[in-house]
Amino acid sequence: MVVTAERTRTTTFDAPAAITAIGREVIDDGGFQVNLSEALNRVPGISVLNRQNYAQDLQLSIRGFGSRSTFGIRGVRLIVDGIPASMPDGQGQASTIALGSAQRIEVLRGPMAQLYGNAAGGVVQVFSGTDATVPTVEAMLAAGPWEQNKVGLKFGHNGERDSVVVDAMRYATNGWRDHSQGRAHAVQRQVGACARCELDDQRGRQLLRPAAEQGSGRPDAGAVRGRSAPVAAIVKSQDASKVVNQQQLGSVYERRLTEATTLTSRLYVGYRNLYNKLSVPATAPAQASITGSGGTIDFSRSYMGAGLQLAHQIRLDGERTARLTAGIEHDRSEEDRQGYVNNGGVQGILKRDELNTVRSTDVYAQAAYDVLSSLTATAGVRSSKVKFASDDRFIRPSPPAPAPGNPDDSGGQDYSATNPVIGLTFRASPTLHLYANVGRGFETPTFTELSYRPPCGTRRRPAASRPA
Structure with missing residues (x-):
């Protein structure tokens, strides 16, 4: 199997890194094919927990990296068909992967992951495709406990010089706790398409990443309990829920x-919209204080990126x-984020209004040199700059006399680092390879x-490196 451990293609056995490749047969045997945890739970060195809470997404960590993430x-790093599924600040959502x-x-x-940039404690790459050599249509219908149901339809064709795969699905479940009030506890819809074409010695890929919607997720979901177990009253009174829509197009x-x-x-390029009603009491500081951000989150996020890579081989x-x-890579x-008071599930007055921007620019280089026919030395370096900026547009009363305790919180933070690997x-025999990386x-x-x-209003450049 060909993999991309060093950002270039090589076989799994020859890759000088801790890398595991999962094929289509494992994905098919995993279950509903809704959560990434179904396919990754057997990979060594990785912990992927499906909390059955579609408002929080999976909790995924590789060798400890990512274990402290709440949402x-x-x-x-998440990458789908060569297109990042992680934002420039390092946060990503696995629910958008089809x-x-x-x-x-x-x-x-391990250390080779640093060649992929910010938050590279590890890298999860997903590659779309099909083995169908003739135009093929597949249908999926699945059902399970707690009113789980999924319907899916996929079209695929893999020719000599081009291939295409289109997948659409709808998944719904009522979960373990009875707080749906006649609605599904969670609904997820996805449409994904990937096309490849080859013209002479050229290759191109057009990728339409999933458009996903998740509705009625419960942010407070805890341990697995019986369906008759009581739900916290605040969850019902504040009508806690979450709706996400995301579209992405890449080439x-x-x-x-x-x-x-x-x-x-x-x-x-991509766009993500989120509307989230939290189970926070109206009297809590998050809603009642002058600096509170409210109990309803509403934001629209646009994102984009470009990259260029040159590979050369010398015999x-x-x-x-x-x-x-x-x-x-850039x-x-x-x-564009707003926060509102949550009055019993009804959107109240504005409590937060800001424009947040993150920009990252990375330059990398690597070399693999065969010292002997059986010994290869690898070296790489990556220089990264990440800039955060926040424009606070919610100041009470209006300037030039902001209220005590609620000043203009605009500001930014810059991070930069240059990291080597x-x-x-050593290829001891055709069946035994030994490698070591740092x-x-x-x-x-x-x-x-x-x-x-x-304080977030002072620009600084603190050290942001940590051993891998």
Whole structure:
């Protein structure tokens, strides 16, 4: 199986990294094909917990990275068909990954992950595709306890020079606790499409990532309990719920410039909208205080990115080669966020209004040199800059006389780091390879974590590196 441990293609056995590849047969046997945990729970070195709470997403950690995340996935990089599914601040959502169209999933652990940038304690890459050599339509119907049901439809065709796969599904469940009031506890809809075409020595991929909607998720879901177990009164009185919509479109273009040189570029744009009513009492400081952000979250986030990579191979004497790779990536997200008072499930007055922006720019280079036909040295370096900025548009009373305790909280924070990785691979025999790697990773706080850690109005450049 071909994998991409060093950002270049190699076989699983030859990859000098802790990498595990999961094929389509494992995904099919996993279950409903709704949660990433169904396929990843057997991979060593990774912990992926399905909390059965569709308002919080999975909790995923690789060798400890990401274990302290409360919402979403952080500390682990998510990539789908070469397009990042993680934001520039390192936070991502696995719920947008369409398992129905996934042909292979790769999990990369250890120092080599730092070559993928911020929050690279590990990397999870999903590749869409199909093995169908003729146009094929597949239908899926599944049902389970607690009113679980899923319907799915997939079309796929893999020709000699092009391939396409389109997947659509709807999943619903009422969960363990009776707080649906006649509605489904959680509903998820996804549509994903991936097309590849090859023209002479050129390759291109057009990727339409899933448009996902999750409704009526309960942020307070706890341990598994009986359906008749009581739900906290505040959850019902505040009508706790969450709705997410996300669309993403991306393209990856690969061109062979010469027999030894390949150029790869990527471009993507996306949009995410969230509306979340929290189970927070109206008298709690989060809603009642002058600086409280309210009990209803409403934001619209647009994001985009571009990348360029050049790979070159130099043939040396004998069977030795030198492989060089260099690239640059830039990603940006802009979030228009509001917070309102939650009055018994009804949206109240405005409590928070801000525009948050994150920009990241990364430059990387790596080289693999065959010292001997059986010994390869690998070295890489990545320089990262991540800039956070927040424009506070909620000040009471209006300037120039802000109220005591509620000043203008606009500000920003910058992080930068240059991190190396080195390694050796010894091919002792055709069936035994030994390797050792050491490196440093780069991880910044997510915007959610940073916004609640004053002071945020002073620009600084603290060290943000940590051993991998």
